Amino acid sequence: MRQAVITGVGGPERMALREGPDPTPRGREVRIQVRAAGVNFADILARKGLYPDVSRFPAVVGYEVSGVVDAVGPEADPRWEGRDVVGLTHFGGYADTVCVPQEQVFEKPSRLSHAEGAAIPVTYLAAWQLMVVMGSLSADETVLIHNAGGGVGLAAVDIGRHVGARMIGTASARKHAFLAERGLHEAIDYTTQDWPQEVMRLTGGRGVELVLDPFGGRHWKQSYRVLRASGRLGMFSVAGSVSSRLPGKLKLLGLVARQPLFNPIPLMNRNLGVFGVNLGHLFTEGEKVRGWANAILQGVDDGWVRPHVDRTFPLADAGAAHAYLEGRHNTGKVVLVP
Ligand SMILES: NC(=O)c1ccc[n+]([C@@H]2O[C@H](COP(=O)([O-])OP(=O)(O)OC[C@H]3O[C@@H](n4cnc5c(N)ncnc54)[C@H](OP(=O)(O)O)[C@@H]3O)[C@@H](O)[C@H]2O)c1
Incomplete structure (x- = not known):
C-alpha cells in the first residue's frame, strides 16, 4: 500500500509518499482500493500543526475516499465485495488502500466518477x-x-x-x-x-x-x-x-x-x-450521519447534489494539492488520485 504522509509540522514539502504492507480488514471492516481521496482544508491545518485532532507525526490524514471494495472482514457483509463505494475515513484516506467499518461506507451513485464520489462526503x-x-x-x-x-x-x-x-x-x-x-x-x-x-x-x-x-x-x-x-x-x-x-x-x-x-x-x-x-467528532453518531448521507446521495439521483471537482492531483503530489488549496486557486473540490 502507498500512503501520502505528513512527516511533520511545516509547508507542503512536509508531504511524502511511503509504502507498507496492505492492511487486512478486521471485524466489520471492508477494504477499499482507493480510486480518489478528498483533500480538505482541515488536512492543511493538520500539516501546519493547527489541528488538535492530529498531534503526532508522521500522520496520514484524509477523511473520505471513493473506490472499490476488494476484501471484507470476518464480521462484515460479504455483499460489499466488488462494489463501488464512497467511504468516510477517520484519517488514513490519503492512500491507495484503506480499511473502514462497513457502517461508514455507501454505494457510489453510478452517475458519479470516483473523483466526484470522493468530493461528496465531508x-x-x-x-x-x-x-x-x-x-x-x-x-x-x-x-x-x-x-x-x-x-x-x-x-x-x-x-x-x-x-x-x-x-x-x-x-x-x-x-x-x-x-x-x-x-x-x-x-x-x-x-x-x-x-x-x-x-x-x-x-x-x-x-x-x-x-x-x-x-x-x-x-x-x-x-x-x-x-x-x-x-x-x-x-x-x-x-x-x-x-x-x-x-x-x-x-x-x-x-x-x-x-x-x-x-x-x-x-x-x-x-x-x-x-x-x-x-470529525460525530463518529459515535453513525446512525445520524448515515441518515444525512442517504438524503444527500438521494440528492445525487434527484439531480440537485452536483459535486464539482476543480482539479485532481496524483497521490504522490499531495503537497502540490495542498499548495493549490492554500494558494486559493480552487473553486470547489481538490481530489488525490492514487
Ligand atoms: N467542522 C467541520 O466538520 C468541517 C468539515 C469540513 C470543512 N470544514 C471547514 O470548512 C472550511 C472549508 O473547507 P474546504 O475543505 O471546503 O476548503 P476550501 O473552502 O476549498 O478552502 C480553500 C478556499 O478557502 C478560501 N480561503 C479563505 N481564507 C483563506 C486562507 N487564509 N488561506 C487559504 N484559503 C483561504 C479560498 O477561497 P477564496 O479565494 O474565495 O478566498 C480558498 O480557495 C475550512 O475552514 C474547513 O476547516 C469544517
Whole structure:
C-alpha cells in the first residue's frame, strides 16, 4: 500500500509518499482500493500543526475516499465485495488502500466518477448539518455562505438552492461568475469590500437568518452582528488562523483571544442562536450521519447534489494539492488520485 504522509509540522514539502504492507480488514471492516481521496482544508491545518485532532507525526490524514471494495472482514457483509463505494475515513484516506467499518461506507451513485464520489462526503455532510440539521434553513430565509467558492461552500450552494433560500456568499472575485452559474444570488468580494456592510445593504439593513462561518476569532463577531432576529450563526472551523502572523500554535491563541463570548441574556433579547459543527467528532453518531448521507446521495439521483471537482492531483503530489488549496486557486473540490 502507498500512503501520502505528513512527516511533520511545516509547508507542503512536509508531504511524502511511503509504502507498507496492505492492511487486512478486521471485524466489520471492508477494504477499499482507493480510486480518489478528498483533500480538505482541515488536512492543511493538520500539516501546519493547527489541528488538535492530529498531534503526532508522521500522520496520514484524509477523511473520505471513493473506490472499490476488494476484501471484507470476518464480521462484515460479504455483499460489499466488488462494489463501488464512497467511504468516510477517520484519517488514513490519503492512500491507495484503506480499511473502514462497513457502517461508514455507501454505494457510489453510478452517475458519479470516483473523483466526484470522493468530493461528496465531508463537504455535503458538513453543509447539510450546518444548513438543514442545525441551521433549519427555510425557503423564506436568507443565508450568508462564507467561503462560498470552496468545497464546503459549493456544497452549501447546492443545498441552499434545493431548500429555495436566498443565498449571499463571500469569495474572491474570480469565483463570482461560476458561483452565479451554480445558483448563488449575490456574491461579495471580501478581499476588496466591507462584507458586513454589503450584507446589510443587500438585506435592506435587516441582516440574514443563517451564517456559515469557518474563520473563527473576530470574524465570528462580525458574522453575529449581521444576524436578523431569529437568526443563527453556525461556526465550523478556525481557518482564519492560517493567515495569522503569529508563530506556531500562537496563531490559534490569537484567534481565541478575539473570539466572541456569547452571553445568554443578549442572545435571548435579540432572538438569536449560535451553534458549532465538527463532523470529525460525530463518529459515535453513525446512525445520524448515515441518515444525512442517504438524503444527500438521494440528492445525487434527484439531480440537485452536483459535486464539482476543480482539479485532481496524483497521490504522490499531495503537497502540490495542498499548495493549490492554500494558494486559493480552487473553486470547489481538490481530489488525490492514487
Ligand atoms: N467542522 C467541520 O466538520 C468541517 C468539515 C469540513 C470543512 N470544514 C471547514 O470548512 C472550511 C472549508 O473547507 P474546504 O475543505 O471546503 O476548503 P476550501 O473552502 O476549498 O478552502 C480553500 C478556499 O478557502 C478560501 N480561503 C479563505 N481564507 C483563506 C486562507 N487564509 N488561506 C487559504 N484559503 C483561504 C479560498 O477561497 P477564496 O479565494 O474565495 O478566498 C480558498 O480557495 C475550512 O475552514 C474547513 O476547516 C469544517
